[in-house]
Every structure is written in C-alpha cells, then in structure tokens.
Amino acid sequence: MKVLITGFDPFDKEKVNPSWEAVNSLPNNIEGNEIIKLQLPTVFKKSAEKLFENIKNLKPDVVICVGQAGGRYEISLERVAINIDDARIKDNEGNQPIDESIFSDGENAYFSTLPIKAIRDELKNIPIPAAVSNTAGTFVCNHIMYSLLYYINKNNLNIKGGFIHVPYIIEQILDKPNTAYMPKEMIVKALETVIKTTVNNN
Ligand code: PCA
Numbered sequence: 001m002k003v004l005i006t007g008f009d010p011f012d013k014e015k016v017n018p019s020w021e022a023v024n025s026l027p028n029n030i031e032g033n034e035i036i037k038l039q040l041p042t043v044f045k046k047s048a049e050k051l052f053e054n055i056k057n058l059k060p061d062v063v064i065c066v067g068q069a070g071g072r073y074e075i076s077l078e079r080v081a082i083n084i085d086d087a088r089i090k091d092n093e094g095n096q097p098i099d100e101s102i103f104s105d106g107e108n109a110y111f112s113t114l115p116i117k118a119i120r121d122e123l124k125n126i127p128i129p130a131a132v133s134n135t136a137g138t139f140v141c142n143h144i145m146y147s148l149l150y151y152i153n154k155n156n157l158n159i160k161g162g163f164i165h166v167p168y169i170i171e172q173i174l175d176k177p178n179t180a181y182m183p184k185e186m187i188v189k190a191l192e193t194v195i196k197t198t199v200n201n202n
Pocket of ligand 1: 008011017019042066067068069136137138139140141142
C-alpha cells in the first residue's frame with residue numbers, strides 16, 4: 001500500500017514541530033508499504049490545497065495527518081473533525097478565522113476512518129501512552145483533518161484517512177516547567193505502529 005503521512009511546520013513561536021520531526025524520521029518503507037512524507041504549512045486553506053494536490057498526484061491508499069498538541073501527555077487518536085475554523089492565535093500567514101465554516105457544502109462533522117481503537121490498544125501494548133480524543137480543536141489541525149475527510153467523501157475515494165496529535169518533544173519544554181512531553185524516538189515508534197495497524201486492519 002501507499003501511505004501519505006504529513007506533519008506541520010513550527011508555529012506559535014516554537015522552533016520545531018514534533019509532528020514533522022517525527023514524520024520526517026520515518027523509514028521510506030514499512031513492511032513493504034511505501035511511506036511518503038509531506039510537510040504542510042500551518043496555514044488555513046493553503047495546507048488543505050497542498051494536501052489535495054498531493055493526494056491527486058500520488059493516489060495513496062492511506063492518508064495520516066499529524067500535528068502538535070502542546071500540553072497533551074499521550075498520542076491522541078482523533079475521532080472527529082468539525083466544520084469550523086475558530087482560531088485562538090494567528091496562523092503562520094496571519095490568518096485568524098473566527099467561527100467560519102470550512103466547506104459550506106460539507107457535513108457538520110466527519111469521523112476518522114483509521115482503526116483508532118485498535119491503534120490505541122497496539123500502542124498501549126508496546127507500551128506508549130495513547131488515547132482516543134474527541135476533539136482536534138478548531139485551529140489548523142482540525143481544519144486539515146476536516147478537509148481531508150471532506151475531500152475523500154466528496155470524491156468517493158477509497159482512502160483511509162485520519163489525524164493524530166502528538167505531544168511536545170524534549171527540546172520544546174526545557175523552558176516550560178511541568179509540561180508534558182514525549183521523546184521524539186517514541187513518537188516515531190508510535191507512528192510506525194499507527195501505519196502498521198492501519199494497513200493490516202481490513
Ligand atoms: N498543531 C496545530 C496546528 C499545527 C500543529 O502542529 C493544531 O493543533 O491545530
């Protein structure tokens with residue numbers, strides 16, 4: 001199978017984004033499956049346009065988008081994306097949409113089609129802390145998850161898609177006392193497990 005996996009560039013004054021640091025460290029092949037890594041800008045709309053372009057060209061079987069969720073302790077397997085942009089801060093190009101729908105002809109919400117419960121169980125077995133999350137927020141991460149599932153749905157594509165939030169990595173929390181983090185190597189291992197579980201789950 002062909003797996004497209006994305007991470008975001010750094011935002012909100014961070015120097016790195018753990019999602020891209022981990023995605024970029026994945027091997028190009030996992031158990032015979034081709035792994036294609038793509039960095040997306042932390043920018044409303046532009047991120048989705050870049051993702052759509054790559055899905056069109058690459059025709060992947062699985063698309064997994066990954067983002068930073070600073071302050072969370074575990075790998076968050078997002079269940080649902082909602083049709084709302086409501087930004088607490090500006091994105092990397094100064095956009096700050098408030099209470100705007102993402103696609104006016106889209107559903108109110110779409111559910112992940114990744115096997116999130118099976119992934120959670122596999123991760124806990126390793127063991128890596130993981131949980132199903134019922135909100136991806138209302139910033140660019142929810143925006144990309146919603147856009148991905150909207151695109152798959154509207155175009156009737158046979159693609160499994162979903163979104164994973166990951167904690168800060170160590171270099172981000174050195175000046176943030178008492179803040180949750182996960183070593184990058186553990187996030188990489190988690191993403192490998194996400195991929196294996198998804199391609200093996202029919
Ligand atoms: N996290 C942000 C957007 C980019 C990222 O890595 C979010 O949770 O919306």
